[in-house]
Amino acid sequence: GIQVEQSPPDLILQEGANSTLRCNFSDSVNNLQWFHQNPWGQLINLFYIPSGTKQNGRLSATTVATERYSLLYISSSQTTDSGVYFCAVVPDQGAQKLVFGQGTRLTINP
Amino acid sequence: ETGVTQSPTHLIKTRGQQVTLRCSSQSGHNTVSWYQQALGQGPQFIFQYYREEENGRGNFPPRFSGLQFPNYSSELNVNALELDDSALYLCASSLDRRAGYGYTFGSGTRLTVV
Numbered sequence: 607g608i609q610v611e612q613s614p615p616d617l618i619l620q621e622g623a624n625s626t627l628r629c630n631f632s633d634s635v636n637n638l639q640w641f642h643q644n645p646w647g648q649l650i651n652l653f654y655i656p657s658g659t660k661q662n663g664r665l666s667a668t669t670v671a672t673e674r675y676s677l678l679y680i681s682s683s684q685t686t687d688s689g690v691y692f693c694a695v696v697p698d699q700g701a702q703k704l705v706f707g708q709g710t711r712l713t714i715n716p
Numbered sequence: 717e718t719g720v721t722q723s724p725t726h727l728i729k730t731r732g733q734q735v736t737l738r739c740s741s742q743s744g745h746n747t748v749s750w751y752q753q754a755l756g757q758g759p760q761f762i763f764q765y766y767r768e769e770e771n772g773r774g775n776f777p778p779r780f781s782g783l784q785f786p787n788y789s790s791e792l793n794v795n796a797l798e799l800d801d802s803a804l805y806l807c808a809s810s811l812d813r814r815a816g817y818g819y820t821f822g823s824g825t826r827l828t829v830v
Contacts, residue, residue: 610758637816647804649759649821692758694816702772702815704751706758 608633608697612707619683620715627678627710629693637696638669639704640678642689649692652678683714720809720822728828729797737792737825739807745820747771747813748790750782753804753824765790766813794827802829 609632619625631638640652653660653667655676660667664684669676680687690711694704721740729735741748747766751759761774765784779795788809794801804826808819 637814639816647806647824647826649806649808649819651819654816694758696815701761701774702813703761703764703774704749704759704816704819706760708756708758 607700608635608695608705610693610695610705610707612691612693612710614710615708616711616713618713618715621683621685623683623714625680625683625712627680627691627693627712629676629678629707631674631676631693631695633674634698635671635695636698637704638676639694640667640676641692641694643692643709644689652691680712683712685714685716688712688714720807720820722805722807722822722825724825725823726826726828728830731797731799731829733797734793734795735797735827737794737805737807737827739790739792739809739822741788741790741809742820745809745811746788747810748784748788749808749810749815749819750790750792751806751808752776753806754800755803759806761815762792764813764815771813772815797829799829802827 641649657671690709694706749764750762753759763773784790804824806824808821810818
């Protein structure tokens with residue numbers, strides 16, 4: 607099945623710093639999403655971005671489908687940005703299901 | 717509009733026992749998907765229900781089963797619990813059967829098997 611790899615696994619930054627999270631996937635996809643898992647366990651959708659670039663406030667994401675990767679940018683980090691960020695894809699072929707990466711744990715220190 | 721509610725929030729069971737987890741869909745949503753998230757891992761797809769019928773299943777054994785009710789709430793049942801079943805169980809409801817589209821996730825049930 608499709609493989610989804612996220613890097614780095616852990617990232618520790620000071621408040622105000624910028625960060626880039628990466629997601630590589632091994633096969634073509636028809637859906638790619640970025641999620642933030644809050645401390646209560648709930649997954650919050652940040653972007654639906656199978657291709658192209660989107661921005662929402664301090665967050666932006668870019669997916670280059672032909673090269674099978676996506677990037678999530680967080681600018682001017684705040685302590686509330688802390689948590690685990692997941693990339694999830696739906697492969698073009700095979701079962702219609704979200705396949706998640708292992709996540710990047712982001713810690714923003716004050 | 718209400719979100720997705722899961723119950724209970726935490727649960728401790730003994731190996732070999734059976735457990736039922738519950739998920740109330742967001743108002744108007746007719747599709748529910750269940751995911752298992754082991755500690756330090758990403759969620760893994762268990763199955764999806766659409767209008768009371770199973771509409772896709774991941775690589776989980778038959779002792780993982782589910783139901784969806786006419787009001788679109790759902791249950792996940794796990795028989796013969798094993799230690800490796802310890803995990804956060806997440807459900808997501810949506811109006812769209814396509815995986816991931818319009819998902820609203822609940823906060824999960826944390827199951828510990830001892």
